Amino acid sequence: MLKISTAPHMQTNQDTKSLMRDVVIALLPAALVGVLFFGINALLVILTSVAACAGFEYLFNRYCFHKENTVTDFSAIVTGLLLAYNLPSSIPLWMVLVGAFMAVVVGKLCYGGLGKNIFNPALVGRVFLFISFPVQMTSWPKPEFLKFLDMDAQTGATTLGILKHIDGQTSATYINAKLPSYFDMFIGNIGGCIGEVSALALLLGLAYMLWRRVITWHIPFYYIGTVFAITGLMWLITGDVRYDPLTHILSGGLMLGAIFMATDYTTSPMSKKGQILFAVCCGILTVIIRLYSAYPEGVSFAILIMNAFVPLIDKYMQPRVYGQRR
């Protein structure tokens, strides 16, 4: 018996599941670094978040939305990992559950599931927690390499938090003593959220995703590049350490946001032109929030704000059609 079907008679073997699985693989180095520096607490937060996201997706699809099970497409796992990466390791686990609920149920399933949500689900969860529990969300355990069971780690400040408290009167020696070295920032030996500290681990993930053709370089490059360019320019003009471009790209959530969250398929523009505009605007907003708002960090807000503009960007930034008059 022979089949009849329409062309093409060949398809790529990359599907939704394999793409999401590749994102999970790309996220693993950051998890490893997080656990190495923040110990068993970090591991618990990650596991709770992933289990909760997958669990909520399964339960709500089955009993509330009456849809087929979509946990197997790995997208809930990605959301779970990203949410955990955006939390400090000392956060109470019940708060992680609240965040996971907001992320998966409110941020994703209520919109209609994967592909239909407007805002990045992990960021919806994180920002909800950030606004609801500001104290727990901004106490940062100090990184302590390979002290897995040290549950009462001291808290310290994030690099961006230190920058925020510098003003004209702060002495240079004080600043130098407080700020971590570039090397520490690069490998992740700094205070911060579980998954955001190590630029190295995140860049490894980026390289993997580029190699597997999961994403293209445009959004990470333009996002990080914009932050680097603006702060670099201000740093060149003023010489102020608060504008140091390397500190800005190596600390805070920029790498995590630019590589893994601004590139989320569903909540980023479709065309390359649109993606570049989206990434540049994310960069500008990030710098503005970091330097001029009450918050030391602005990546989550910047991406969420730009998520809201995606339909507009998609409408006006369409690709150039071949053979149309330029």
Place this chain on the structure above:
Amino acid sequence: MTKIKTFPLGGIHPNKYKITTDSPITFAGLPETVYIPVKQHIGAPAKILVKPGDKVKVGTLLADADGIVSADVHSSVSGEVLKVEAIEGEFGYVEDMITIKVEGNEFEPSIDRSLDIDREIPYTDEEIIAKIREAGIVGMGGAGYPTPVKTSIPEGKKVDTLILNGIECEPFLTADDRLMVEKGEQIVIGAKILNKILGIQNAIIAIDENKPKAIEVLSKITKTYVGVNVQVCATKYPQGGEKQLITAITGREVPSGKLPADAGCLVQNVGTVFAIYEAVMKNKPLFERVVTVSGDACSHPANYLVRIGTPASYLLEKAGGITPQTAQVVFGGPMMGTSAFNINAPITKITSGLLLLSDKISAKHHEEDCIRCGKCAEACPMGLQPFLIGRLMRANQIDEVKNCHVLDCIECGCCAYICPAHIPLLDYCKLAKIELKKKK
């Protein structure tokens, strides 16, 4: 060697599966019966000149071109006309076909059967075009547009570049590849013939990187010919698309809805150019062509020289028959070819391949929701947004689709190939084109 060229927008890299690159072209032999359709081209069907009982030879005119956009059809065997009636073709539609019982291989005396290569062109431009017309040549790359019409450049337009399409970017197919390796010089002379009627000295043979042998052979031959050169192109699908090739070679774009001549180019498939050589220098009508019989479910893949009208089943039998793992038979390439409705359907002037595909390659996967990855838009060589066309067609918003330039779609299938959610985007694009044409 000069720079490797390619087109800038989109494209994909499917597996090549060029299994038959090194198998020489062999004559497929004569089947018992041939079925010759009177419409193997774009345009009006040819007018039938024969009736049952007539004796014909190889090269006898069976049907005469009806109007300008049409093509002559010749007998590919010698024997007796059995029937002239409508029979189900490869697409499952009934078409007028001339059935000939094969009795031998006697050629019309006007055909020069010697294997010598004739290098001097003693004919005027008008004589050449008349010969191409009388030979019933059509675009053999798959479009089937009558060649005399294509080579007659409209008043007021100037063609400065002749491009010979030796790309063959469809996976599995190697018919053009082998033709370039084995009949390179004839193709170059064919290019000279076209250069002459265009009044130019600028023919470029475009070959993609994964045909090193063809590149080597033709680079060597073209050294002794003025005005014919080889250009290597990147291996990327659809590099062999007419518009993509023009942009790759010249950097120009064919304006939407216009002809290649509007970009100063004429593109001809190398198979067509070989047929032009044979028609002009050897008086040989188009009654045979090279067909790649291949596929992952094919036990004896090969390149055959096949008489037009040979039933596909005859060729499949030669290549080891339909194996148990065969899921479908495809006329043409796996990207743009058609699933065979009827494996007894004949090989026509535009059949470049016959593929036996297993489910491993050709199975359609379960369709999922669009995740807005944008890979279809990234892959589209025309810069369209297939996800949008699909979404609008599902919502039946035909008026909105008009703004998506869907009529520019070349139906290459990159979008449907790349979609991780397995949405049949190409089907939506084709549907949109049909609906829009209906509305006009």
